[in-house]
Amino acid sequence: MEGYYNNSTSQNQSYDYTTSGYQNYSNINNELTDVHKKVNFIIYVAVCIIIAFGLPLTLTAIYALYSMVRSDHVAPIYVINLLISDLIQLCYMIIQVAKPDDWNIEEISYYIYLSAVFASVYFMVCVSLERYLVIAHPLWYRYRRTIKTSVVVCVLVWTLPLAYFLTLYFWHDYVPRRIIFAIVLLLPFPLLIFFLVGTLRALSAAMSVHSDEKRQIVGILVLVLLIYTLLFLPQILGFFVLRYDTTLSTMSVLFLKLSPLADLVLYVFMRKGATDKLLASLCCCRIDSKDISSFFSKYRGQQP
Numbered sequence: 001m002e003g004y005y006n007n008s009t010s011q012n013q014s015y016d017y018t019t020s021g022y023q024n025y026s027n028i029n030n031e032l033t034d035v036h037k038k039v040n041f042i043i044y045v046a047v048c049i050i051i052a053f054g055l056p057l058t059l060t061a062i063y064a065l066y067s068m069v070r071s072d073h074v075a076p077i078y079v080i081n082l083l084i085s086d087l088i089q090l091c092y093m094i095i096q097v098a099k100p101d102d103w104n105i106e107e108i109s110y111y112i113y114l115s116a117v118f119a120s121v122y123f124m125v126c127v128s129l130e131r132y133l134v135i136a137h138p139l140w141y142r143y144r145r146t147i148k149t150s151v152v153v154c155v156l157v158w159t160l161p162l163a164y165f166l167t168l169y170f171w172h173d174y175v176p177r178r179i180i181f182a183i184v185l186l187l188p189f190p191l192l193i194f195f196l197v198g199t200l201r202a203l204s205a206a207m208s209v210h211s212d213e214k215r216q217i218v219g220i221l222v223l224v225l226l227i228y229t230l231l232f233l234p235q236i237l238g239f240f241v242l243r244y245d246t247t248l249s250t251m252s253v254l255f256l257k258l259s260p261l262a263d264l265v266l267y268v269f270m271r272k273g274a275t276d277k278l279l280a281s282l283c284c285c286r287i288d289s290k291d292i293s294s295f296f297s298k299y300r301g302q303q304p
Contacts, residue, residue, distance in 0.1 A: 039250050046254055047093050054260045055090050058083050061267040068270070077150040078130060079266050081157070082123040086260035088116035093257065111165055118161035118185065120259065121232060124224050125188045126153060127266070131217045132195040136202040138209060182239030185232070192228055196221045220269045231259045 062083050065076040092113035100106055133141040164184065199221055203214055234252040241248065 043250065043254065044097065047097055047257060050257055050261060051090055051093050051097070054086070054264070057264050058087050058090065058260060061264055062087070065267060065270065076270055077147065077154065078123050078126040079270055081154045082120060082127065082263055082266070085116040085120040085123060086263050089113055089120070089257075089260055092116070114181075115161035115165060117232075117256070118164065119157055120263070121185055121188050121228065122157045122160070123154075124228060125191055126157065128192050128195040128221055128224050131220050132199050135199045135209060135214065135217055178239050182236050185236045185239075189228065189233070192221075192225045196225055216269060220266065223265060223269060227259060227262045231255045231262055 062080055065080050065083070068076045092109050095106065095109045130141075130145075133145075199218065203218070209217075232255075234248075235256045238248055238252045
């Protein structure tokens with residue numbers, strides 16, 4: 001009887017220990033679930049705002065840039081395709097908010113979304129390359145730029161992500177697919193830096209390019225590099241991190257979803273005189289601040 005009592009007591013103690021451990025685990029799990037719900041709600045609200053502003057503005061910018069495409073103005077073609085890739089991303093966000101019941105629809109739309117992100121990054125490279133050629137090799141660019149060449153490049157950029165994902169579709173190992181995708185998206189980073197540095201070095205030698213156009217080109221290259229670095233690079237670096245981190249993943253996803261809104265600023269820089277107006281407004285702000293400070297200094301000097 002004594003042995004049975006001791007055994008039953010130890011079993012009860014172990015049962016109490018496992019029960020308390022289960023309760024602690026369930027409490028932690030509930031806390032994580034609450035945090036996860038809050039994070040999902042924040043992402044949901046942010047995505048709805050991005051869709052509400054991004055969808056009509058993107059359609060308007062595409063229509064406005066389409067009217068700019070002429071035989072002597074090839075640059076908007078790449079920006080138009082960049083905005084089309086943003087439009088596809090916005091459509092995926094709509095599907096993501098709607099939460100379809102069919103899993104196949106969500107999976108197919110996700111692969112289309114990744115293809116649009118892929119195309120968006122490389123169309124940014126095309127925009128930077130085209131602007132770099134205007135400054136560094138103006139004569140070559142003047143005689144070689146045609147709408148036909150730009151269309152061929154655009155078709156090639158749209159074909160590459162489709163071929164890439166069709167190749168990796170049958171590769172079931174998740175980690176290599178993730179790392180390869182990150183490497184492919186990381187390749188444009190040194191190219192964007194090279195185009196910006198090369199353009200800045202060639203600015204003094206480009207005598208055939210007007211000073212207003214030079215400022216516009218530099219503004220576009222800086223903007224493209226900033227969009228890639230701030231919005232795309234965190235998500236790309238996150239693909240290399242095998243350990244899941246909630247904060248890093250949430251912030252990188254939000255930054256990536258903001259890219260369609262950031263690309264709309266390229267439309268502003270593509271319009272003639274936009275950079276000059278921006279610089280003029282900044283100069284006016286500086287002049288006004290100097291006038292205000294001088295006024296107060298004179299006022300203080302007149303006081304007894």
